[in-house]
Amino acid sequence: MSAPLTGEQQPFPDWMQSVQTRIEAALARLLPPAEAIPALLHQAMRYASLGGGKRVRPLLAFAAGELSGAAPQNLEIVSCAVELIHAYSLVHDDLPCMDDDVLRRGRPTCHVEYDEPTALLVGDSLQSLAFELLAREDLGGAAVNAERQLAMVRLLAVASGSRGMAGGQAIDLAAVGESINLPELELMHALKTGALIRAAVMLGALCGDALSTEQDAALDRFAKRAGLLFQVVDDILDCTASTATLGKTAGKDAAAEKPTYVSLVGLERAREFAAELRSQALESLVIFGERGRRLIELTDFITRRKF
């Protein structure tokens, strides 16, 4: 717990901007060069990963890293690993056989800009690269040994796979046009978006000194509430914001007869639920005192975001 709190004086918007800039540069460096063979695949991987996105997961990792005094170099690498998994999931979700979407981050989706087979391979390759990053030899320093890195690989693999994000997608597919109840919707989201958000938080903390068992449990509680909060706000935005603001197709959940918090409990109750989740998330952070400040600010950002 000896590392200084970085950016202690930096206002939140500046801190957010600096992490986003750092992640963009790190991804550009860690992705294979656009001219490396096979060039088209590498260009498409870069297209799908660079130049956009709120970088919510990297922001969560960096904010959680403040709790354990994590080195920024380590946070960069694990943030990129999580972001590559996120980027791969978007590319595959947008495919014609899934959501069949043409717009993402204000640009044509990967299979529209390139083609379907390339987009399939882009997603597959981004996933491999994510695990390659977590196993890098330059991820380390005093706080992070090889055992810790293996724990990171396991954590990201479980969060991404059939008992995490991909499993949530499968439940989502099965739910289209079906009537599901609130606990079922919560399970779906806990896997589909929650698992990777939780992984981002836990991986960020794992980049520094070990937390106590009590702190670890509190952070896990925070991560689960924050993940669900993110999704409830997403559902609210899907039915209240415009396509231009979102940079992706608005209203598509309703159009696809997908169950959402808004469709299940209505807009007003969904907003109340978001407020409850925010409170619960913030309560979990009390144990960390001033070190939890970035996570508190980020929780408020996630609650109030407009896109």
Place this chain on the structure above:
Amino acid sequence: MSAPLTGEQQPFPDWMQSVQTRIEAALARLLPPAEAIPALLHQAMRYASLGGGKRVRPLLAFAAGELSGAAPQNLEIVSCAVELIHAYSLVHDDLPCMDDDVLRRGRPTCHVEYDEPTALLVGDSLQSLAFELLAREDLGGAAVNAERQLAMVRLLAVASGSRGMAGGQAIDLAAVGESINLPELELMHALKTGALIRAAVMLGALCGDALSTEQDAALDRFAKRAGLLFQVVDDILDCTASTATLGKTAGKDAAAEKPTYVSLVGLERAREFAAELRSQALESLVIFGERGRRLIELTDFITRRKF
């Protein structure tokens, strides 16, 4: 180098059968149970991975493990990791946007038996699981420490991703209907099938005591020659064997105007090339003496296989 040579007296067909049986059981144990939520996805993952296949990559890993006195428990785990990557690649390759194939291992392909979105998620989830396996805490023992496991993760990630198997697929896609030359075809195959076959061999050896630099280089040479040999024989079988014998659609490369060794140099020259590759592969094994026996037998099996 102290572990006994397992199965020293066992005839090759019995050894092969015993490894195949062991891998089937290990995969059945390491895959999520069919009834675990989401059940349909887990059933489909098991459908795509169990009950078939020659298990060439696990056989190579087990045979290479004899060079370093590797523990069978470690070989089981790394073999399953490689086999899951292989299984995921088949599921994605068979999708309508790729090869659009309906038959695999004598059964309907995954997207035919289930549906396209499920098959997409099956491939994605099998890949995550492969990396989870390599990071398991029960992979270890005296010879394999955490640093070694991280090297395994890196090796499999590079072999699977855009500079390995997926990259080879991308070159394959770009080559359809194009005229490419022999070096280009060799690069494509070195990535598309060669990278994962090399990974199987190297991972098997990494499950035991460290090899000398000279041995490591010799094994790498062997693995590259064996990988190419496997592909040349595959091309020959694609144009000479029947669909019933192969358990997958025969003649589909020619139908899809895909360049193969047979289309480029003719059947006779392709057979000569296979014989050359076999000789080169076997020469690389001389340094290992009697410990290389299983790899020698396996090379002959790969050369002479009829399916």
